[in-house]
Amino acid sequence: xxxxxxxxxxxxxxxxxxxxxxxxxxxxxxxxxxxxxxxxxxxxxxxxxxxxxxxxxxxxxxxxxxxxxxxxxxxxxxxxxxxxxxxxxxxxxxxxxxxxxxxxxxxxxxxxxxxxxxxxxxxxxxxxxxxxxxxxxxxxxxxxxxxxxxxxxxxxxxxxxxxxxxxxxxxxxxxxxxxxxxxxxxxxxxxxxxxxxxxxxxxxxxxxxxxxxxxxxxxxxxxxxxxxxxxxxxxxxxxxxxxxxxxxxxxxxxxxxxxxxxxxxxxxxxxxxxxxxxxxxxxxxxxxxxxxxxxxxxxxxxxxxxxxxxxxxxxxxxxxxxxxxxxxxxxxxxxxxxxxxxxxxxxxxxxxxxxxxxxxxxxxxxxxxxxxxxxxxxxxxxxxxxxxxxxxxxxxxxxxxxxxxxxxxxxxxxxxxxxxxxxxxxxxxxxxxxxxxxxxxxxxxxxxxxxxxxxxxxxxxxxxxxxxxxxxxxxx
Numbered sequence: 001x002x003x004x005x006x007x008x009x010x011x012x013x014x015x016x017x018x019x020x021x022x023x024x025x026x027x028x029x030x031x032x033x034x035x036x037x038x039x040x041x042x043x044x045x046x047x048x049x050x051x052x053x054x055x056x057x058x059x060x061x062x063x064x065x066x067x068x069x070x071x072x073x074x075x076x077x078x079x080x081x082x083x084x085x086x087x088x089x090x091x092x093x094x095x096x097x098x099x100x101x102x103x104x105x106x107x108x109x110x111x112x113x114x115x116x117x118x119x120x121x122x123x124x125x126x127x128x129x130x131x132x133x134x135x136x137x138x139x140x141x142x143x144x145x146x147x148x149x150x151x152x153x154x155x156x157x158x159x160x161x162x163x164x165x166x167x168x169x170x171x172x173x174x175x176x177x178x179x180x181x182x183x184x185x186x187x188x189x190x191x192x193x194x195x196x197x198x199x200x201x202x203x204x205x206x207x208x209x210x211x212x213x214x215x216x217x218x219x220x221x222x223x224x225x226x227x228x229x230x231x232x233x234x235x236x237x238x239x240x241x242x243x244x245x246x247x248x249x250x251x252x253x254x255x256x257x258x259x260x261x262x263x264x265x266x267x268x269x270x271x272x273x274x275x276x277x278x279x280x281x282x283x284x285x286x287x288x289x290x291x292x293x294x295x296x297x298x299x300x301x302x303x304x305x306x307x308x309x310x311x312x313x314x315x316x317x318x319x320x321x322x323x324x325x326x327x328x329x330x331x332x333x334x335x336x337x338x339x340x341x342x343x344x345x346x347x348x349x350x351x352x353x354x355x356x357x358x359x360x361x362x363x364x365x366x367x368x369x370x371x372x373x374x375x376x377x378x379x380x381x382x383x384x385x386x387x388x389x390x391x392x393x394x395x396x397x398x399x400x401x402x403x404x405x406x407x408x409x410x411x412x413x414x415x416x417x418x419x420x421x422x423x424x425x426x427x428x429x430x431x432x433x434x435x436x437x438x439x440x441x442x443x444x445x446x447x448x449x450x451x452x453x454x455x456x457x458x459x460x461x462x463x464x465x466x467x468x469x470x471x472x473x474x475x476x
Contacts, residue, residue, distance in 0.1 A: 021042045021459060021475065022039040022040065022041060022042070023039060023040040023042070023461055023473050023474060023475040023476075024036075024037075024039055024040075024473075024474050024476075025037050025039075025040060025463060025471055025472060025473040025474065026407070026471065026472055027465070027466055027469050027470070027471045028400075028403045028404065028407065028469060028470050028471070029466050029467070029468060029469045030343035030346075030400065030468060033398075033400070033403045034403050034406070037463075037471075040461045040462070040463055040473065042459040042460060042461050043459070043460050043462070044458060044459065044460070045455055045457075045458045045459065045460050046458075047460075048453055048455075048460040048462070050453055051423060051453050051454075051455045051460065052423050052424055052425040052452045052453045052454065053421055053422070053423035053424070053425040053426075053428060053452065053453070053454050053455070054421065054422050054423055054454075054455045054456075055419060055420075055421050055430045055438065055440060055454060055455065055456045056419055056420045056421065056422070057419055057430075057432050057438060057456060057457070058419075059419055059420035060417035060418070060419055060420075060432065061360075061417060061418040061419060061420060062329075062360050062361070062362050062417070062418055063362060063415065063416070063417055064362055064363070064412055064413075064414065064415070064416045064417070064418060064431065065104075065105055065158075065328075065330075065362045065363040065414055066103070066104030066105040066158070066363055066409075066414045067101070067102070067103060067104065067105065067363065067364050067365070067366075067405065067408060067409035067412070068103040068104060068105045068106035068107070068157075068363070068365050068366070068409075069094075069103065069106055069107070069365055069366035069367065069368070069369045069386060070106065070107040070108065070109075070333065070365060070366070070367055070368065070369070071106060071107070071108040071109075071143055071146050071147055071150075071159075071369065072109070072113065072115035072116065072368055072369070073115060073116045073117050073142040073143060074115045074116070074117065074368070074371060074372075074377065074378070075115070075146065075368055075369045075370045075371065075385070076142045076143065076145065076146040076370075077117065077142065077372075078370045078371050078372045078385075078387075078389040078391070079091075079146075079370050079387075079389065081372065081389050081391040081394060082389060082394055082395075082396060083394060086394075086395075086396060087149075088149075090370070090387055090396065091149050091150060091152070091153055092153050093398075094150070094153075094369065094386070095150045095151075095153040095154040095157060096153040096154065097153075097154055097156075098410075098413075100406065100410065101386075101402070101405065101406050101409045101410060102409050102410050102411075102413075103150075103154070103157070103409060104154065104156070104157060104158065104414050105157070105158045105159075105160070105363050105365070105414075106147075106150070106157060106158070106159055106160075106365065107159075107160055107161070107162070107332065107333070107365050108143060108147065108159055108160075108161045109143075109161065109162065109163065109164055109241075110122075110161050110162060110163035110164075110220070110223055110237070111163055111164065111165060111166075111167075111250070112164065112165065112176065112250045113164040113241070113249070113250055114164065114247070114249035114250065114377050114378070114379055114381065115368060115371075115377050115378070115383075116250070116378060117142070117378060118378055119165075119168075119176040119250060120138050121165065121166065121167040121168065121176075122134050122135060122136055122138075122167070122219065122222070122223060122226075123135070123167050123219065124167055124168065124169070125169075126169040127169065128215075129211055129212075129214070129215040129218075130215075130218075131215065131218050131219055131222050134219065134222045134226070136223070136226045136227070136230075144227075144230055144232070147159065147232055148230075148231070148232070151231075151232070158235050159232060159233070159234055159235065160234065160235055160236040160237065160238070160277075160279070161223070161234050161236075161237050161238075162237060162238035162239070162240065162241050162281070162282060162308075162332075163239075163240060163241065163252075164241045164242075164249070164250040164251055164252075165250035165251055165252050166206060166216055166219070166252055167219070170206060170207055170212050170215070170216060171205050171206060171207065171252055172199075172204075172205050172206075172207055173193070173197040173198075173199065173205065174197075175191075175192075175193050175197055176191070176249075176250045176251075177191040177192075177193040177247065177248055177249065177250070177251065178193075178198060178199035178205060178245075178246035178247055178248075178251040178252060178253060179193070179198055179199070179246045179247050179248045179251070180193050180194070180195045180197075180198050180248070181193070181248045181379075182195070185248075185380060186380060188380075189378075189379050189380035191248050191249070191379065193248075198246060199246040199251075199252070199253045200246055200253065201244045201245065201246065201253060202244070202253075202255060203253055203255065204253065204254055204255055204258045205246075205252045205253045205254070206252055206254055206258070206262075208258055208261075213261075213262055213265070213266045214266055216262070216266070216267075217262075217266035217267045217269075217270040218270065220237060220267060220270060220271065221270045221271075221273070221274055224237075224271075224274045224276055225274070234276055235276065235277060236276060236277035236278065236279050236305065236306075237267075237271060237276060237277075237278060237279070238278075238279050238280065238281040238282055238308055238332070239254075239259055239262060239263060239267055239278070239280070239281075240252060240254055240259065240282075241281075241282050242282055242284040242310070242311070243256075243259060243282075243284075244284060244285050244290075245284060248379055249377070249378070249379040256289075256290045256291075256293035256294060257293060259280070259294065260293060260294050260297035260299070260300040261297075261299075261300075263278060263280070263294070263300045263303055263304070264297055264298075264299030264300035264301075264303065265299055267303075268299075268300065268302070268303030269303075271303070272303065277305040277306075278303045278304060278305060279304065279305055279306040279307060279308055279328075279330065280294045280295075280304050280306070280307045280308070281307055281308030281309065281310075281313075281330070281332055282308045282309065282310050282313070282332045282333065283307060283308065283309045283310070283313040283316060284309075284310055284311040284312055284313045285312055285313060285315075285316065286312050286313065286314070286315025286316045287316060288316045288319045288320055288323075290316075291307055291316065291320050294307075295324065295327075305328060306327060306328030306329060306330060306362075307320060307327060307328075307329055307330070308329075308330040308331070308332035309329065309330070309331060309332060309356070309361075310331065310332045310333035310334075310335075311333070311335060314331075314352070314355055314356065317329060317331075317356065317359045317360060317361065318359040318360075320360075321359050321360030325360075328362050329359075329360045329361050329362060330361060330362060330363045330364075330365070331352075331353075331356040331361045331363065331364045331365060332365055333365060333367050334349060334352060334364075334365065334366045334367050334401075335348070335352065335367075336367045336368065336381075336383035336384055337375075337383055337384030337401075338382055338383070338384070339371075339374055339375035339376070339382030339383055339384060340384070341375075341384050341385070341388060341399040341400065341401065342400065343400050343468075345384055345400065345401055346399075346400035346401045346403070346404045346470075347404075347443075347445060347468075349401045349404050349405065350404050350407075350443055350470055353404075353405070353408060353429070354427070354428075354429055354443075357418060357429055358429070364405075364408070366386055366401070366405055367383065367384075367385075368383055368384065368385040368386070369385065369386055369387065370385050370386065370387035370388075370389060370396075371383065371384075371385040371387075371388065371389070372388075372389050372390075372391050373388055373389065373390050373391070375388075384399065384401060385399065386398065386399060386401060386402040386405070387399070387402065403470075404470055407441050407470050407471070407472045408429070408439075408441055408472070410472075411431075411433075411439040411441075411472055411474055412431045412433070412439050413433045413434060413435075415433075415434045416431045416432060416433045416434060416439070417431065417432050418430070418431050419431060419432050425442075425452050427442060427443045427444070427445065428440060428441060428442035428443070429441045429442075437474060437475060437476050438456060438473075438474070438475040439472065439473070439474055439475075440454060440472070440473045440475075441470065441471070441472045441473075442465065442470070442471055442472075442473075443465075443469065443470045443471075444465035444466065444467060444468065444469050444471075445468060446467060446468070447467050447468065448467050449464055449465060449466050449467050450464070450465055451463070451464050451465070452465060454473070456475065461473065461475075
């Protein structure tokens, strides 16, 4: 009878052991990106004296649509400098589901933007109100192959679009730019706009005539249809990028009142026929009244499926989320940096993500996917990117901001819910995925490593966060 006694002894031993769920986690510092750490063991909450933060997995907040960036012409140009094998490795890392960055939602311009090769629109024939000369031939060389390459790795990638500028003949100054460059700019960056043709915030540069407004709605419709013919579905549009900003690059100022008229009576009905959503934006001012103007307009409001914020618009998202808690909100463009792609920019990026997601954003989008070293735009701006390409030696590198963004995008799946947290430690974000796994991203911006006690239900995890780091914990 020795064997039954042994079995009984083992059973009694196992029953006396406390099951300790494990969590995988990864860290990033300025000197060491994406370092996988030994699994964390949990302890019973009854055995831990101090709890720094509690994650309430049963207190859901907004649903997450996903993470991504913007398809820009100069991004594709930079990637085209590389060996095709290297380019494919980058695109796989960015877009293959659950592999690298896991991007699921991206933005694109309607016509030229500040990171296009040069100015263009899809119809520069003055007075072509029927859009007979509409063409996306320019995009066949850049944006279309860029998006197709991404969709090769993620066929379900969702794309939304916004113009930076309408066809120039639809503007009162008959020019793509809205601000004067002048002699202060290097000659190759000047836009040729006369000083007396500049636009100003609070005025309409788009010609507010029904003939022009109707033609512009048709312009959007033809864009959506043309891209659909290329196998690329546009699920949503926003009527104007940064509609308060007169820029030296493609841009167009509108008033909120005029945008409400355009959406309610022209763009909204046109997009409804195409089964494309309309979102208001992009909002780059902290003026909540701009959004209120749109949402209080009886003709416009039924078409608005959400609002997008960027730059100083981050100051308006909190109030809008509090007053319209069921309205979908997007962060539409990460602030672009200075071309240095350093750790300081990465830390700033983390805090931007935390701000937007803490205040109701359902999607977060970086700006430039890839740029050549220095990040100089057609109009002379140096900006950051997720990938930097050296066109001379044909090499590339992922930037610190890429890894910071990956700390969320790799783990947080579309359909996840951000969840409530509480405690003395606040530099974190927490989510519950559709498969019930829990994602906790947290930062230690201090000069020393520190242990943080994280309570989830009756279990506590105590990761030792490296100094000046961002970490992500995944609990299956």
